[in-house]
Amino acid sequence: MRDLQAFGAEHVTRLTGLTDRQLRYWDQTGFFSPHYAADDGSKRPHYRVYSFPDLVGLRTIALLRKDYHVPLQELRKIGAWLKQHYDSPWSSLRFYVIGRRVYFDDPVTGARIATSPQGQTVMPFEMETIANSVRKDAERLQRRDPEQEGHITTRRTVLNNTPVVAGTRVPTEAIWNFYEAGYDTDAIIREYPQLTAADVRAAITYEESRRSRRARAG
Secondary structure (H helix, E strand, O other), X not given: OHHHOOEEHHHHHHHHOXXXXXXXXXXXXXXXXXXXXXOOOOOOHHXXXXXXXXXXHHHHHHHHHHOOOOOHHHHHHHHHHHHOOOOOHHHHOEEEEEOOEEEEEOOOOOOXXXXXXXXXXXXXXOHHHHHHHHHHHHHHHOOOOHHHOOOEEOEOOEOOOOOEEOOOOOEHHHHHHHHHOOXXXXXXXXXXOOOOHHHHHHHHHHHHHHHHHHHHHO
C-alpha cells in the first residue's frame, strides 16, 4: 500500500501521542531514526519521514512508556541490542512486559530473550493488533478532501516546500519523471493509487509551466 509508506513528523505525533521534540531527540541520539533520510543529511523536522513499520514501532514504544511505565533507559538498552540483530525490531517482534522490564521472542530460534522472574505474569504485546490499529488510524488521517483533487500545494512541513499533489506527499516532479519516461495517466495512477486523473494532469501542467519559466529565466 504505497499511500501508507511515508509519514511526516506531524502525522507521527498525531498517530503515536509522542511529541515532535521526542522524535527529534530520539533521532539525534540514535535511539529511533526515521527510515527515510534527507538527501542533505538535515535533521530538520520536515525532513524526518517515517515508514509504516517506523510508525508501528513508535506506537509500540509509546505504549510501553505510557501504559507500562517502562523507563526510557531500559528501552534504549533493548533498542541498542535489537538494532544489531533485526531490521525493524520494534514493529516485527513479539514483546512481553514483566513489571517494568521488556522481553521478546527471537523469531529465528523461538527462544524468549531473558528469564521471567518467579511469580510474575508475562503480558504479551500483540504486534499484529498494534499494526492493524495504526493502519486504520493512518488511513483515516490520510483521507483526502475531494476539493483537494487536481490541485498542487507547497508547505514547509511537507518535503521542505517541495510542490506536491494536495492532500498527499507525492511530488509533482515524481509524476513528471514518469510522464517523461512514457507513462500514461493510468500507468502513473498504478504507481500512486491515491491519485486521480485530475491530480496527474495538474502535476504535469504545473511542471510544464515551471520548466517553461526556468527556460525563459535562463
